[in-house]
Amino acid sequence: MNSKLLLLTAFIGCLFLLSFRGDKKKKIIFFGDSITQMGVNKGGYIDLIKQDLVNKGVADNYEIIGAGIGGNKIYDLFLRMDKDVLEQHPDIVYIWVGVNDVWHKSSMGTGTDYDKFGKFYEAVVKKMQAQGISVILVTPAAIGERNDFSNEQDGDLNLYSNWIRKYAADNSLGLVDLRKSFHEYSVANNPKNNDWGILTNDRVHLNAKGNAFVAAEMWKAIK
Amino acid sequence: MNSKLLLLTAFIGCLFLLSFRGDKKKKIIFFGDSITQMGVNKGGYIDLIKQDLVNKGVADNYEIIGAGIGGNKIYDLFLRMDKDVLEQHPDIVYIWVGVNDVWHKSSMGTGTDYDKFGKFYEAVVKKMQAQGISVILVTPAAIGERNDFSNEQDGDLNLYSNWIRKYAADNSLGLVDLRKSFHEYSVANNPKNNDWGILTNDRVHLNAKGNAFVAAEMWKAIK
Amino acid sequence: MNSKLLLLTAFIGCLFLLSFRGDKKKKIIFFGDSITQMGVNKGGYIDLIKQDLVNKGVADNYEIIGAGIGGNKIYDLFLRMDKDVLEQHPDIVYIWVGVNDVWHKSSMGTGTDYDKFGKFYEAVVKKMQAQGISVILVTPAAIGERNDFSNEQDGDLNLYSNWIRKYAADNSLGLVDLRKSFHEYSVANNPKNNDWGILTNDRVHLNAKGNAFVAAEMWKAIK
Amino acid sequence: MNSKLLLLTAFIGCLFLLSFRGDKKKKIIFFGDSITQMGVNKGGYIDLIKQDLVNKGVADNYEIIGAGIGGNKIYDLFLRMDKDVLEQHPDIVYIWVGVNDVWHKSSMGTGTDYDKFGKFYEAVVKKMQAQGISVILVTPAAIGERNDFSNEQDGDLNLYSNWIRKYAADNSLGLVDLRKSFHEYSVANNPKNNDWGILTNDRVHLNAKGNAFVAAEMWKAIK
Numbered sequence: 001m002n003s004k005l006l007l008l009t010a011f012i013g014c015l016f017l018l019s020f021r022g023d024k025k026k027k028i029i030f031f032g033d034s035i036t037q038m039g040v041n042k043g044g045y046i047d048l049i050k051q052d053l054v055n056k057g058v059a060d061n062y063e064i065i066g067a068g069i070g071g072n073k074i075y076d077l078f079l080r081m082d083k084d085v086l087e088q089h090p091d092i093v094y095i096w097v098g099v100n101d102v103w104h105k106s107s108m109g110t111g112t113d114y115d116k117f118g119k120f121y122e123a124v125v126k127k128m129q130a131q132g133i134s135v136i137l138v139t140p141a142a143i144g145e146r147n148d149f150s151n152e153q154d155g156d157l158n159l160y161s162n163w164i165r166k167y168a169a170d171n172s173l174g175l176v177d178l179r180k181s182f183h184e185y186s187v188a189n190n191p192k193n194n195d196w197g198i199l200t201n202d203r204v205h206l207n208a209k210g211n212a213f214v215a216a217e218m219w220k221a222i223k
Numbered sequence: 224m225n226s227k228l229l230l231l232t233a234f235i236g237c238l239f240l241l242s243f244r245g246d247k248k249k250k251i252i253f254f255g256d257s258i259t260q261m262g263v264n265k266g267g268y269i270d271l272i273k274q275d276l277v278n279k280g281v282a283d284n285y286e287i288i289g290a291g292i293g294g295n296k297i298y299d300l301f302l303r304m305d306k307d308v309l310e311q312h313p314d315i316v317y318i319w320v321g322v323n324d325v326w327h328k329s330s331m332g333t334g335t336d337y338d339k340f341g342k343f344y345e346a347v348v349k350k351m352q353a354q355g356i357s358v359i360l361v362t363p364a365a366i367g368e369r370n371d372f373s374n375e376q377d378g379d380l381n382l383y384s385n386w387i388r389k390y391a392a393d394n395s396l397g398l399v400d401l402r403k404s405f406h407e408y409s410v411a412n413n414p415k416n417n418d419w420g421i422l423t424n425d426r427v428h429l430n431a432k433g434n435a436f437v438a439a440e441m442w443k444a445i446k
Numbered sequence: 447m448n449s450k451l452l453l454l455t456a457f458i459g460c461l462f463l464l465s466f467r468g469d470k471k472k473k474i475i476f477f478g479d480s481i482t483q484m485g486v487n488k489g490g491y492i493d494l495i496k497q498d499l500v501n502k503g504v505a506d507n508y509e510i511i512g513a514g515i516g517g518n519k520i521y522d523l524f525l526r527m528d529k530d531v532l533e534q535h536p537d538i539v540y541i542w543v544g545v546n547d548v549w550h551k552s553s554m555g556t557g558t559d560y561d562k563f564g565k566f567y568e569a570v571v572k573k574m575q576a577q578g579i580s581v582i583l584v585t586p587a588a589i590g591e592r593n594d595f596s597n598e599q600d601g602d603l604n605l606y607s608n609w610i611r612k613y614a615a616d617n618s619l620g621l622v623d624l625r626k627s628f629h630e631y632s633v634a635n636n637p638k639n640n641d642w643g644i645l646t647n648d649r650v651h652l653n654a655k656g657n658a659f660v661a662a663e664m665w666k667a668i669k
Numbered sequence: 670m671n672s673k674l675l676l677l678t679a680f681i682g683c684l685f686l687l688s689f690r691g692d693k694k695k696k697i698i699f700f701g702d703s704i705t706q707m708g709v710n711k712g713g714y715i716d717l718i719k720q721d722l723v724n725k726g727v728a729d730n731y732e733i734i735g736a737g738i739g740g741n742k743i744y745d746l747f748l749r750m751d752k753d754v755l756e757q758h759p760d761i762v763y764i765w766v767g768v769n770d771v772w773h774k775s776s777m778g779t780g781t782d783y784d785k786f787g788k789f790y791e792a793v794v795k796k797m798q799a800q801g802i803s804v805i806l807v808t809p810a811a812i813g814e815r816n817d818f819s820n821e822q823d824g825d826l827n828l829y830s831n832w833i834r835k836y837a838a839d840n841s842l843g844l845v846d847l848r849k850s851f852h853e854y855s856v857a858n859n860p861k862n863n864d865w866g867i868l869t870n871d872r873v874h875l876n877a878k879g880n881a882f883v884a885a886e887m888w889k890a891i892k
Binding site: 298327329333334335339342343346 | 521522525550551552554555556557558559562565566569
């Protein structure tokens with residue numbers, strides 16, 4: 001085989017590989033806690049994203065996976081990321097965590113120290129990036145929907161969200177700032193300053209409006 | 224003694240009693256936690272109020288007492304109010320409490336339930352009012368001075384302060400809203416969003432500026 | 447009426463009053479938390495005590511009342527004792543509290559400080575005694591049934607129970623030491639060192655055996 | 670070179686290597702929290718071990734390192750083990766942790782879940798073993814020295830110590846059961862059931878007797 005023929009073969013091979021890449025489904029994992037665990041249920045935010053892709057006729061281009069486990073904190077994600085994320089070889093991972101890191105301080109005595117939250121969060125991101133995954137950070141939305149910052153964990157949720165925002169900015173990562181958008185939504189749509197019933201049905205987990213809201217916010221980040 | 228003479232005697236007696244009341248020093252008790260306990264120290268907010276009365280030449284008209292004990296929550300005030308307040312027969316009592324009710328949730332596991340906070344607070348106020356004391360409520364100022372509601376206990380401090388504000392309004396009681404004024408002061412004077420060093424020296428206890436600030440705010444309420 | 451007749455009348459009157467007292471039902475209140483609240487249900491420990499009195503044909507001699515409210519700590523009992531106990535004019539009151547004082551430290555951040563537990567406990571007892579009520583103290587039985595003191599709250603339950611034991615001894619009060627008897631029962635009947643299923647069905651609330659056990663232990667204290 | 674000569678050379682080389690190994694100091698790291706951090710101070714348990722080696726004339730055989738940091742929990746050890754242990758290439762590592770995992774539940778709201786304690790503990794041990802390190806486990810000694818299991822954290826300390834004991838047994842690891850030996854020492858030497866002052870000077874950190882006691886217990890495990 002002469003060198004010209006070799007070159008041509010290589011060229012065609014490359015085209016083939018490229019076309020193969022082009023055909024390859026984009027694999028997206030939502031990595032999180034109970035909110036994400038419930039997101040795969042019918043009407044859940046992940047289910048809504050899938051339905052939307054079907055409606056748009058692009059469902060074949062994506063593989064959407066929910067990897068949420070109830071009660072998870074950032075170090076739970078760290079402990080199970082190898083199996084539940086890295087071995088799945090996703091293209092994109094949304095990391096949505098923080099509610100339990102803050103909440104479990106008062107409900108179980110086992111919340112996550114602010115500085116450890118950052119350390120484990122960074123370890124999770126770096127390990128994903130080392131595998132070439134595109135990482136999108138999501139701030140914890142709410143524990144209580146009152147809009148005057150009088151929900152018990154508001155201070156901590158703001159603090160931990162500030163860390164996530166800064167980390168995303170410093171490292172040019174995608175960010176879905178649900179903490180901010182939930183607050184703004186409540187300011188606009190919760191005139192009685194209720195504790196729940198706006199985007200959640202129990203102060204934390206999403207109701208129908210909440211799932212639609214989150215599905216839309218999430219998808220904006222990759223469009 | 225005819226009835227006219229009787230009336231005259233009664234009238235003179237009333238005048239005498241009124242003049243006696245007029246001569247009587249006004250007794251004011253600041254009832255609270257460690258912040259108030261430190262308030263009686265040289266340069267503390269209670270000490271500054273006393274100095275101010277001396278400077279104005281009206282020190283003889285007032286008796287100013289600090290009744291603060293470190294770590295006190297509302298039910299500590301309830302338990303010691305008979306001895307430390309009622310038996311002192313004050314004219315005016317400032318109730319400044321709430322920091323430990325919120326803080327001890329995470330630092331000791333023994334904070335005060337929101338609903339019990341209200342129950343004990345009301346019991347304290349009602350018992351003082353039954354003795355004819357004029358009660359002035361004070362909201363808990365701060366645990367951390369960041370001004371974007373990202374201090375860990377901000378949510379709870381806002382919630383418990385909301386209760387105090389509503390109770391003061393519903394019952395036409397005096398209110399010194401330090402929670403509000405500290406926040407506004409930090410928004411105006413804490414451009415780096417520091418955790419402490421603005422009006423406190425440790426996130427909670429007053430520095431020199433804080434003591435002057437509180438002394439002024441407190442005194443406004445009875446002027 | 448001569449003096450002899452007067453004396454006789456008085457004597458008969460006394461007999462009548464005594465007989466009236468003798469006829470009077472003995473009123474017993476069980477004052478406590480969710481365990482007592484569930485105790486009035488069919489098969490609950492209070493229900494079993496009532497059934498037992500019926501079986502023995504002495505039901506007419508007693509009025510048995512359950513006054514338990516879920517989640518109650520010692521200061522909840524203090525806050526509602528006037529209405530739920532004193533106004534009922536019982537002869538005997540069992541005070542069974544402590545589980546939530548300890549448990550809520552980690553589950554809500556609002557447990558009861560050890561020293562405040564004693565202060566409110568004493569206030570409750572003294573106010574009942576001032577009304578002539580016979581008070582019987584009951585130690586908190588269990589949060590978890592492992593018998594090697596490896597249940598999370600064992601240390602605190604032992605500490606708070608020690609206080610109750612000492613207070614009962616110092617003041618010659620009746621004591622039902624369920625903490626001690628539950629532990630001994632578990633040592634004898636829980637060879638696998640299980641967390642629940644011996645006398646409780648969830649580490650805290652009584653199963654059928656637990657209700658029978660408590661009913662018997664309680665009744666011993668007044669026989 | 671004939672085969673006999675080759676064999677001889679190899680034999681001499683082996684002897685040389687063996688003698689080299691024999692000359693090599695045994696490197697021992699104590700890996701832990703504030704108790705270990707203070708252990709390197711004059712009179713601390715690590716300092717006492719070093720002095721003892723000097724007195725016995727074998728100080729040259731050992732390199733003793735303290736790697737304790739105040740407030741550390743098991744996942745802090747996990748996060749810093751690469752730098753503070755693995756890169757030091759020790760022969761033996763004592764892992765002494767657990768007090769803060771339990772204590773921080775009530776003092777900071779950020780204790781370690783029981784199941785995560787095991788997961789991180791195992792991760793630490795496995796990573797050390799993968800490098801050929803000999804690991805010795807140490808149970809958390811005490812938070813409070815009362816000997817009737819009435820110290821607030823006794824239940825959890827017993828539970829977490831049970832995990833360590835079982836893990837050591839299941840994996841044939843060395844164990845220094847300070848939890849057990851401290852309790853036995855208090856039963857024998859603390860007749861007044863004091864909270865501190867027996868082997869600690871503040872319920873947790875070692876006094877002079879405590880340092881001597883721990884130094885002796887630790888060293889037993891490698892003799």
